[in-house]
Amino acid sequence: MEVAKLINLGYLDVSKNLLSGEISSTLGSCTSLETLRLGNNFFNGAIPSLNFLRGLSELDLVNNSLSGEIPVYLKSFILLQNLNLSFNNFEGVVPTQGAFSKASKISVVGNNKLCGGIAELKLPKCNFKEDENRRSNSALTVALSIPFGLLGLALVGCVLYLCQFRNRRKYTPSNSSKNSLLRVSYQTLVKATDGFSSFNLISVGSFGSVYKGVIDGIIVAVKVLNLLQHGALKSFLFECEALRNIRHRNLVKLITTCSTIDYQGHDFKALVYEFMVNGSLEEWLHPNCNEDLSNEELKKLNLLQRLNIITDVVCALNYLHNHAQSPIVHSDLKPSNILLDKDMTGHVGDFGLAKFLADHATHDLFVNETSSVGIRETIGYTAPGEYALIYS
Template structure:
């Protein structure tokens, strides 16, 4: 349409019909022509179009049919301009601001240079601004803040410099902000108070502020789902307020200068990705344990990267309790020592496991080869020894790396490790045969000891006087307030253990040291009105039998003062445990099978008396167990 044609139509519109209809017709005609001329001005700023994306932009067809142009049906005004990935070279025309009905501007993956024109602030209906992977530089245009309906901004992989304009904090509908790979610095305050924000991805810039609770993130961003600040210069520690963003599924802080402990993340039950690598996080055993306990509720967690930090061996004690959906685990370059934890084997979906540059000792569990999905295993630069397995992931030398473990042998030929000493193997087989030969008579001795233990339990019961008062009178009933005070508010400092059914805290009630196990069932309510139930036990000052049988990985291996049990103590503990099991099986109102009896569940008091604890997996059997008891009694009759 020429200018004369437009003038002719305007005259016709004003001379025919009502004044209102005429004005609307004029506005429609003028708006249409404004959009057409603006698009031609945008085309004029394109200096290279190798794919001929703009070849249709001419008078042969209506501009609403031009490639990449979308118009509204009623007014025939441009609502979307999509020229992404067309290899266009040029700059953004200021005439863009005349497309006043524009809702989407998608020009990513091209080579648009220069700066964003300030006329972009004349687009009040703009909702999506996609400028990623271009060559745009300069500062982010302040006038973008006038686009009040913006929902999504993507400035990634450009050359933006300076600070984020504080005015962008007025975009109350903003849900997605991506500024990855630019040269931005300073504060991110404009974004953190936006309650509508879902994705905030600021990777690979120069943001250099201290991350603290005053930043507001989490407190004012309840809908936040993804937060990424990888490869920046953030300092300070991760604030507790991040746990208020309960919808968060990805938290990424790789390669910053963060220090201190990781806060309690147990409220982040939707967490799928936790990437904290290359910082200075973790500095003590309590921090390692607390970090792992925070994560137990994250049942969807499939990627965990804490490599290049200060975590120690306590970090792995409960690794087996983490999500069974875990696929990628990176713990390399920390201060972890001790054996490779058996809990690793619980993660059957594991695809990549990196444990290099730590201080792991002992042998490589051959069961790792049974992890059918494992495609990458790196154990470089540890102190592992013994035979390298050959099944599963170990069968492909390109999928594993064990460089720097000088005491390893065997494995597939491609690893070029020394052959294992056959004489040692023969000696081990000989020792195994000897152990088998000795186990038979010792087995009978063990059965005899068990008989003695059962007799002792029966003898104790016969000698015990029946109390003249009800045992219920011995039970103390304490308030929630008392338990809060006794455990210093259930502080992490007093946390001494976590099981599948609750956490255990050390406390003091009326001068007596106790262990408080907080459960999930309902018995009373806490200060917030939540269901609360806890059990108070006598505190076992000598810990668990596990600590006496196996030296803790954090203890000095050269120290000969670690815990030891003599033969008499071991026999007494066996008898104590036998008595406890006899009670559970024969004396309880309903027979109980513990189902998880192990050294860590046998606790020792100040007199080294053994107590069986942790009945989280206990089973109550009413009928079928009676037949099993009869079988056991018959066997007792044979051997004793």
């Protein structure tokens, strides 16, 4: 609708023509227009700048899809006798001056988001307080975000400092730890766990079950691999390799292993860990409702304990990524794999899905595994980039 050159045009009626798109701003150049009828079309967007059409006596925009606020300049059109804005999507405040001061000159029905105007229009009152509250809430959010952001940075700095401090206290192999992977017999584990009794069963995981046992007077946790489960053997090999040379106060200590044949002649493989008296973080974050109420009440972490456990986990990961002999990625970090000792110190465990970075891998098996594009992590704990790698 390019009519800018028709400066002497006084009447324009294109109603009911199925026109669409935005109303051309060039209409503002037709300064002689007195009647402009664009109703019953499919125009959208806001009303363009028509503030030079001071001679308009009729402006009909009924039944389109126009939106935005009603232009304030229309209230200064003193010759305007008929302004029909009905059945559009206008919003905001309706003026009360000029043509808007008489209900006989204006129609705004069918615009559910309009408010204010003269009483005869029967529009809802404008809730300026709500807008003010929104602005004040936004200002409050900005004001609070700065100090809390600085507090967050300070907490991150504290955690990193604690990690550096704790790394100086990391385990170093002692005479006993050098022999920590000497294998025990199947008979020893049977006796230690009372024949792998269900009474001693601690948990059941993807690749096996964990039992509480006693070996030479020391309480231990025995993880028996279910070798019928696909990937269980690799999980055993990865865990042995991962824990063979790493020592840190925030990693679960592998005491020994067992790789033999059971009484039925089947392959048997187990890992023996230092026992964690307070179980897993999962049990503390999501207590079992079936437990006694007295026990459930005890399993509540205060803020300081939570911060300490977070720091323990960060320190463990920092050690694995940056200070271990071969950098290791855990790949399955979740609350059930974070165990708590008697002092509520966090220990990261279960390295069955650990990844050795390919550049530092020392065995062909692990080089092959790290170069594989298969997803091995627990669903929900896999890095988004690995999903993209699989499906690209």
